[in-house]
Amino acid sequence: MANYASLNVCPTCSKSYKRPEHLRRHQISHGTERPHECMGCGNTFQRSDVLKRHLRTCDNLFDHPAQSTEPSVKRRALSNPQTQPDPTISLLDSYDLPASTDENSIRHGGGAPSFTNIAGWVSCGLSSHDFDVPSDSWQDFLNLGSGVQSPASAMSDERHHDDRSLNFLANFTSETGLVDAFDCGTLEQRRRVATSFQNDVVGSKKHTAVPVPACADSTVAFAGNPTTSDVNEEYNSQAAVLQWLSDPLSLKSHEIITSIKDVVLQQSKNSCVDLSWSNTAEEACLHFFSPMNIRRYIHFYWAIWHPNVNIMHKATFHSASAKPELVAAMSVMGACVSPEPSDREYARRWFNCVEELVFSIDDLCDDSPVSSFCDTGEAQWWRGKLRALQAAYMVCLYQNWEGTHSSKRRIRRYRYSTMVAAARDTLHNARHPNYRQQNLCDFSFKNFAAREELIRVCLWIFLLDTAFVIFNNLPPRMVIREMRMSPAKPEACFQALTAEDCFNSLAQEQQDSALQPVESLDFASAFEMLYRSHVDDDSSTMLAGLGPLNLFAMTSALHSLIFHYQSSFSCQGSLSAIQQGLQNWEMVWNIYVTRFSETPRHSPVTSSMHDLASDDMWRRVGFTRHASEYWLLAKLMVDRLSTSDDEGAEAAAFSNGLVQKPMSLSSIESAGPLLRQYDQTSMQQVNNLISEFQKVCIRSDSKD
Structure with missing residues (x-):
């Protein structure tokens, strides 16, 4: 078995971690920057999850309703910049945010626990629930924005256009x-x-209150000497699992x-799936869904x-x-x-x-x-x-x-x-x-x-x-x-x-x-x-x-x-x-x-x-x-096909000796389909046809 502890060692205190994201979070504690501030009491914190725990007990919080979310600070890249990351790992890094209610957490699904940690608990803890008729207590939250609207003025400017x-x-x-x-809609509307x-x-x-594990405020028995980071990590893992289960x-x-x-x-022999399943792919799937x-x-x-x-x-x-x-x-x-x-x-x-x-x-x-x-x-x-x-x-x-x-x-x-x-x-x-x-x-x-x-x-x-x-x-x-x-x-x-x-x-x-x-x-x-x-x-x-x-x-x-x-x-x-x-x-x-x-x-x-x-x-x-x-x-x-049919009829009449006016070869050949290539993936040929028709419409409008 690989020794993961030797791969993620803090250069400052030599503490080792199994996962690189845990090491990056730990290294922030060695710095002096405290970017997360409580608007209630003014205390500052190095990490947003610590601020989140503080907000639950801050006496001055309710005097400042603006402090409903934590400021989101993008994590610094502490890994070697010369190393080219794996695309799957890069995808996961973009989701590597603390569990909070700030804008970035909402955008990327929040701090999700590992799939292996929740798979069994979810299937066992919720499979007996009847979801055919969702309860009223959370249905409004599930279908956000589904209330009755009261539209106001006319939108004829959007509905009508030049025929x-x-x-x-x-x-x-x-x-x-x-x-x-x-x-x-426009980008601004979206x-x-x-x-x-x-x-x-x-x-x-x-x-909505997530239950707080008992280990958050008590001493936890770890193998070895527990540290504050270990307690925080264990608390975050349990809190994330409880948040998902709820x-x-x-x-x-x-x-x-x-x-x-x-x-x-x-995968079957003719499967269109080109993805290989791995731990990183599983984590990426967990975050997206x-x-x-x-x-x-x-x-x-x-x-x-x-x-x-x-x-x-x-x-x-x-x-x-x-x-x-x-x-x-x-x-x-x-x-x-x-x-x-x-x-x-x-x-x-x-x-x-x-x-x-x-x-x-x-x-x-x-x-x-x-x-x-x-x-x-x-x-x-x-x-x-x-x-x-x-x-x-x-x-x-x-x-x-x-x-x-x-x-x-x-x-x-x-x-x-x-x-x-x-x-x-x-x-x-x-x-x-x-x-x-x-x-x-x-x-x-x-x-x-x-x-x-x-x-x-x-x-x-x-x-x-x-x-x-x-x-x-x-x-x-x-x-x-x-x-x-x-x-x-x-x-x-x-x-x-x-x-x-x-x-x-x-x-x-x-x-x-x-x-x-x-x-x-x-x-x-x-x-x-x-x-x-x-x-x-x-x-x-x-x-x-x-x-x-x-x-x-x-x-x-x-x-x-x-x-x-x-x-x-x-x-x-x-x-x-x-x-x-x-x-x-x-x-x-x-x-x-x-x-x-x-x-x-x-x-x-x-x-x-x-x-x-x-x-x-x-x-x-x-x-x-x-x-x-x-x-x-x-x-x-x-109209184009009708013109072609008329020219083709004249050409046929000329060949039968009914008319004396000769027809050009190009006129006879024009009686074919407007689009020559069938089952074309690109829409280029119909786009070219529309461009030709637009020129005809512009010329006819100018004559009028």
């Missing part, structure tokens, strides 16, 4: 990261979200870490990311009772949109591990048919297939926009197909009942949430399919005719935090005479209405009342039809039908913008993005408000 603009899509196809491509979370955590911890997310953190460990140690980091990342998920892809129901989601695979995927997504660059770097380390973990879920890989929702009468099945689909969708998102080129190809070619197959097994359940026949006593909030989540995740899977068509020129794997499910309900219904508010929102929707037929309408039938030669006013108003998410899916579906058209050798008549659909969709969208876009039903938050409070960020309308750009791109593509 002749492709600025969003031009940026979308030129950027790769989630934050840069989607509507995640920092305000982080600050709001820190303030809420500090406020909650003022009312956290309601400690069991979830333990489940995630052990699952990832199993994935790494039991610590209870405080899980809570922080999920807070970022709701406030920053959720409006872009709203597949989760906030009011009925509880981190402590959710599937560990889903919590892990949400944590990675939250870290990817964090205002801290270090969070995004640490998240990339676990991309493939969480992917392998999620796509090995039995509920996702099971081919057995799912029983009908109405047969069970309860929303029990949502913990299986539905949660697995939600987790898989998040993995596909972060890998496709944040992962490597090989990860993007793997998601596009293999993982997405698995997700589509699982979604098809559940499409027959993605329908709402007729709520007109129910009263508040009969209304099940949980069943409504489960149905609506399933409808939305299936809708977003279809949207991801059309995204691959538009941006990667990949043949679609879903067709519009199989989307025989209910349209997504308005945001006021989906964002309601209580059963009463949700039922009232549904009743308000049904009172609108223009929306009477919606209960019996499925999404595919609504899309077929766009193909009519004439859509009357009532039908147009009904389609407009479906809201931006449904309308966004409809205009995206037109791109799949365009792909089929330009990929075929002969498509007589189909282009005119697409043109009719584009014309009708534009009319419906204009009705939505003028009549429904600013109503509380579709836009619960009416504040501008600049004035939007951090607690209201999760309620805003995401990038679906740019649906008109997807329509414009489809229209420009159809």
